[in-house]
Amino acid sequence: MNLTDILYKVATTLPLTSEQANLFVSGITDNSSEVTDGDLFIAIKGVNQDGHDHIQTAIQKGAAAIIGEQIAPLLSIPYIQVENSRKTLAWAAKNFYGDPSQRKTVIGITGTNGKTTTSFLLKHLFEENGQSCSLIGTIQNVINDEVIPSRNTTPSALTLYKLLAKSKDDVVVMEVSSHGIDQYRIEGIEFDCCLFTNLHHEHLDYHGTMEAYFEKKAVLFNQLKENGVAIINTEDDWGEKLAMDLKHKGTTVITVGSNKENVLCLKDFQAQNPSVTVIESGEEATVTSPMVGIHNLYNTVMAYATAYRFGVTKQQITHTLPLFAGVGGRFEMTKLPNGVTVVIDYAHTSDALYYCLTAARSQGATKLIHVFGFRGDRDESKRTDMLRVSSIISDRYILTHDDLNSVSPSEMTHTLEKLNQSFGNEKGIVVPDRSLAIQHAIHSSSSGDWVIITGKGIESYKQVVQLETNSDKETVQLITHHQELRPNL
Ligand SMILES: CC(=O)N[C@H]1[C@@H](OP(=O)(O)OP(=O)(O)OC[C@H]2O[C@@H](n3ccc(=O)[nH]c3=O)[C@H](O)[C@@H]2O)O[C@H](CO)[C@@H](O)[C@@H]1O[C@H](C)C(=O)N[C@@H](C)C(=O)N[C@H](CCC(=O)O)C(=O)O
Numbered sequence: 001m002n003l004t005d006i007l008y009k010v011a012t013t014l015p016l017t018s019e020q021a022n023l024f025v026s027g028i029t030d031n032s033s034e035v036t037d038g039d040l041f042i043a044i045k046g047v048n049q050d051g052h053d054h055i056q057t058a059i060q061k062g063a064a065a066i067i068g069e070q071i072a073p074l075l076s077i078p079y080i081q082v083e084n085s086r087k088t089l090a091w092a093a094k095n096f097y098g099d100p101s102q103r104k105t106v107i108g109i110t111g112t113n114g115k116t117t118t119s120f121l122l123k124h125l126f127e128e129n130g131q132s133c134s135l136i137g138t139i140q141n142v143i144n145d146e147v148i149p150s151r152n153t154t155p156s157a158l159t160l161y162k163l164l165a166k167s168k169d170d171v172v173v174m175e176v177s178s179h180g181i182d183q184y185r186i187e188g189i190e191f192d193c194c195l196f197t198n199l200h201h202e203h204l205d206y207h208g209t210m211e212a213y214f215e216k217k218a219v220l221f222n223q224l225k226e227n228g229v230a231i232i233n234t235e236d237d238w239g240e241k242l243a244m245d246l247k248h249k250g251t252t253v254i255t256v257g258s259n260k261e262n263v264l265c266l267k268d269f270q271a272q273n274p275s276v277t278v279i280e281s282g283e284e285a286t287v288t289s290p291m292v293g294i295h296n297l298y299n300t301v302m303a304y305a306t307a308y309r310f311g312v313t314k315q316q317i318t319h320t321l322p323l324f325a326g327v328g329g330r331f332e333m334t335k336l337p338n339g340v341t342v343v344i345d346y347a348h349t350s351d352a353l354y355y356c357l358t359a360a361r362s363q364g365a366t367k368l369i370h371v372f373g374f375r376g377d378r379d380e381s382k383r384t385d386m387l388r389v390s391s392i393i394s395d396r397y398i399l400t401h402d403d404l405n406s407v408s409p410s411e412m413t414h415t416l417e418k419l420n421q422s423f424g425n426e427k428g429i430v431v432p433d434r435s436l437a438i439q440h441a442i443h444s445s446s447s448g449d450w451v452i453i454t455g456k457g458i459e460s461y462k463q464v465v466q467l468e469t470n471s472d473k474e475t476v477q478l479i480t481h482h483q484e485l486r487p488n489l
């Protein structure tokens with residue numbers, strides 16, 4: 001494709017010369033190590049590296065032209081200066097891959113919690129009822145039934161456009177993170193439907209304030225197609241604000257919440273066998289969640305509201321919801337032979353912990369023993385709230401290491417001890433090694449107790465642990481199959 005077509009709708013600092021305009025490029029990349037002969041290399045000043053430092057490598061590997069934000073350096077090949085390289089990457093990919101979101105039904109889900117669960121529910125509902133569905137999100141990408149590992153919740157613009165172009169599925173359901181929006185990964189995508197699940201204290205290390213975090217999430221809804229629809233959980237105050245803002249702009253908004261003003265009005269929440277009555281246009285329907293917890297009831301209703309608008313009947317939804325197998329690492333329950341229930345959950349905000357721990361209570365847990373920690377280099381301001389929630393709801397908690405990232409083990413252990421002394425209420429201990437913390441929790445529990453392990457879900461450990469396991473699930477399996485593994489604390 002020639003540069004004129006690739007740069008359609010991209011503002012360049014200077015108009016393209018005729019030599020540049022007619023230049024044919026065979027592909028696009030922003031990674032110098034992936035350049036092949038004839039590619040366009042787009043230099044991005046990133047969070048850790050600056051692509052402009054890798055321009056010479058790109059040329060050596062055969063790049064046909066370079067785009068960057070810096071004033072034109074002296075190069076042996078054409079260089080085009082733009083104001084924003086990340087945005088340019090997205091538009092170049094959109095043009096190169098033939099604007100794939102125009103040709104598909106694209107559904108975007110944003111919010112702090114519930115994106116992955118809701119996206120899996122939607123894929124299930126579509127596919128059980130005759131529509132094939134691609135999935136793009138945290139756990140994996142699934143395109144035309146092929147599982148493609150995912151690096152980010154929302155992939156880079158280039159990857160995203162490639163995935164959309166590859167998809168032959170009827171519908172694409174994708175998770176949209178605030179980082180993804182901020183870094184122009186969804187720039188140019190047009191959505192048929194956007195969902196807002198909730199907004200809780202998270203990622204303030206990146207966004208600074210809840211207002212800034214909200215404003216970033218709200219950008220997604222500017223990318224609705226002309227006849228697109230927003231589906232918003234107004235039980236959440238930020239959701240209510242978003243719904244009002246969008247209605248003022250004339251967007252079609254389907255609100256979901258317990259207030260009678262909502263398009264889908266919810267009443268009679270049942271926690272033990274989670275179900276809720278949904279009233280829409282005067283008609284009542286009972287929606288039963290296939291997963292434990294009030295939070296999953298919300299996720300189920302959001303999926304119900306969406307699938308219905310895209311061709312799945314209410315009866316089909318009711319029949320196929322119970323067949324949903326759940327999502328790995330999201331309230332994943334194992335009943336041990338001794339009557340203890342172990343739950344592995346991905347909660348890493350105080351609200352998620354609240355929902356997760358109260359879900360276990362609603363199922364009749366005798367004692368709740370909670371194992372959790374905090375990621376190194378991530379929002380530190382949420383830690384005390386998380387600890388407070390656990391120290392109020394659980395009977396005992398064990399603070400342990402989550403991903404340390406660049407923090408040293410001793411520094412994190414010190415942080416956990418300090419937090420425990422200042423904000424715990426004498427229910428907690430610190431066991432730094434995650435596998436030993438889980439072992440301790442399981443060995444100190446008895447029939448009727450629930451051990452809740454949060455933070456990692458199905459993710460692999462980033463550190464080596466003493467029991468030589470690689471995930472919370474593996475640790476639980478090892479401990480339960482080898483009862484002789486006594487705690488070594
Ligand atoms: C910190 C951060 O957000 N980084 C994201 C960002 O990376 P970046 O482009 O700034 O990367 P960089 O390493 O600084 O490199 C800059 C440029 O130099 C280029 N380069 C670099 C080296 C080289 O030899 N040659 C070269 O050309 C790179 O290809 C890149 O174009 O843009 C990349 C492409 O879009 C992302 O993959 C990457 O996500 C990293 C892996 C990450 O961990 N991000 C997290 C914070 C994140 O985005 N999380 C959200 C979910 C949050 C949630 O839980 O809700 C997500 O959507 O995943």
Ligand SMILES: Nc1ncnc2c1ncn2[C@@H]1O[C@H](COP(=O)(O)OP(=O)(O)OP(=O)(O)O)[C@@H](O)[C@H]1O
Binds near residue numbers: 138296346
């Ligand atoms: N609707 C909800 N409200 C509050 N908490 C929820 C909700 N849904 C899920 N959770 C909690 O959040 C955790 C993560 O859920 P899920 O993976 O579906 O969300 P996510 O938005 O994709 O999260 P992330 O962005 O961190 O990947 C769950 O394990 C659960 O503890």
